[in-house]
Amino acid sequence: MSVYMLRRLLQAVAVVFAMSLIVFVGVYAIGDPVEILISPDADQIERERAIAALGLDLPLWEQYFVFLSKALQGDLGRSFVFNEPALRLILQRMPATLELAFGATIMALVIGLPLGLYAGLRPDSPVSRTIMAGSILGFSLPTFWVGLMLIMVFAVQLGWLPSTGRGPTREFLGMQWSFLTWDGLRHLLLPAINLSLFKISLVIRLTRAGVRETILMDFVKFARAKGLSPNRVIFVHVFKNILIPVVTVVGLELGSTIAFSVVTESVFAWPGMGKLIIDSINVLDRPVIVAYLMIIVMMFIIINLVVDLTYSVLDPRVRLEAKGT
């Protein structure tokens, strides 16, 4: 067990280093950092001094080690645009993105579970067919376009909700959150729905499949035979069992929700990490791009690591297989 864990940890560390190398080479070697970092008005002497100050005259592998040792100390460079440490910029915007991602996840469960449950219990009714057709649409619809349509209908034509931006925030646990104010919630609603669209479809499909499978099980038949009320059978016995895979998948999806919020944040001008990275790419603010990529890569590696380790605890076959190869 501990051998497997150790090996998996080492693997994760190796992936982090590999990714840091790829990001470094991608950002610093493919483009010419001199041209971007130094003002075009600078004369030759100023240029050379700046190159030396930034360490750009060193061989590439030495530059990488400088980058790496600074990165390990949490120094991922300063943004050219904001003239602030890139890491701080991103961390400042993280609550907005997390808020959006969690909002979308909750929305997916609140909307997806009941619909999936209904579709699973009455698979042949016209309502269920509509739900399932709707879920196909949820997979096919391009997120950014749906976002635009939501703005058009609910903000421009009906005028019910604000079109873009984040509402007023309030401090909680040392960070700024907008879900604590009414107006903040109103701002959050449309982006969260937009981001949750894909996940609603996913939850509907998972729940429906789970219900149809579970309902045939012996323990459900037994519960019915015992004379329990149909509601109790469905909401306690069946529901508990379908919740496990649904929650697992939705939890796993959290990472990709944060990645996908890039799109939703751009549509709704939501001031999160995703909007920051798109703006940074457009103005070539390289330190911010590097910092964002490193943070998000770390996040994914940690999520994958936690999932793998949890599975190995729950399912011994994984460990044995790893030992075999």
Add this chain to the structure above:
Amino acid sequence: MSDLALDRAAAVPSVAQERVETPFRRFVAEFAESKLALLGLGVFVVIALTAIFAPWLAPQNPYDLGQLDIMDGRMEPGTVGGAGFTFWLGTDDQGRDMLSGIMYGLRISLSVGAGSALIACFIGASLGLLAAYAGGRTDSLIMRLVDLQLSFPAILAALMILAFLGKGILNVVIALVLVEWAYYARTVRGTALVERRREYIEAAHCLALPTRRILFRHLLPNCMPPLIVVATMQVARAIALEATLSFLGLGVPITEPSLGLLIANGYEYMLSGKYWISFYPGIALLITIVSINLVGDQLRDVLNPRLRK
């Protein structure tokens, strides 16, 4: 049953002609069982033809600035413009006919989507076959790469690649290929691992055929069904991803607008109620993706041996 026929056809090419005919006809008949899938196929064919023949079908060449009149800008759908023809879907801010813009945009979206899917299919399938056939270290190396690739969401990986490479159609295709090859590799490896233990591969070995021939002429044809399904779905995914990237301003250049870029152009006019600039390209995108997905769904049902009774 048809699997068996295909196996034989692959092993004995001389009699392939008449034997392949029957499974193919059965396949067509099974596919046609779903009216929805037929509809999807029909719609997709119409869309593809529209894209191919756009220069002859479109009322206007949206890239030719000489044909555009800024006075026709932001016209509502159905208004008659200065040049004398009706803008059925309205115009954008530069007086470009949206219908023509969509037809030309479809060309870019479809070619980028299908092109990247084909290249990714070739690379992914080759690596998948190699992994299954070679086994051992080669296999685990390739599959590690696949796992690594699949553990990151496509949008993020594509974003990363485009942040390095910059805008441009070619760069978008490269990004899409790098994001998608892993799906093909995993699919083909899975099927090939089963197929390579069959007798016809053993027979090919005994005939001392070269490895490349065994891989591509014997093993690959028998891994085709799942590959076709994945390829169909991936074309739809690639089109959607390209549209998203273009919408974010990281995809195709402004001179060759795909559907995603057309939608992005309409974004700022949305808030003032001029919905059509974003709305209709989005509908075109949606219809394209849904029609491909409908076809893919039915293909999966027909080609999946587990579902076949």
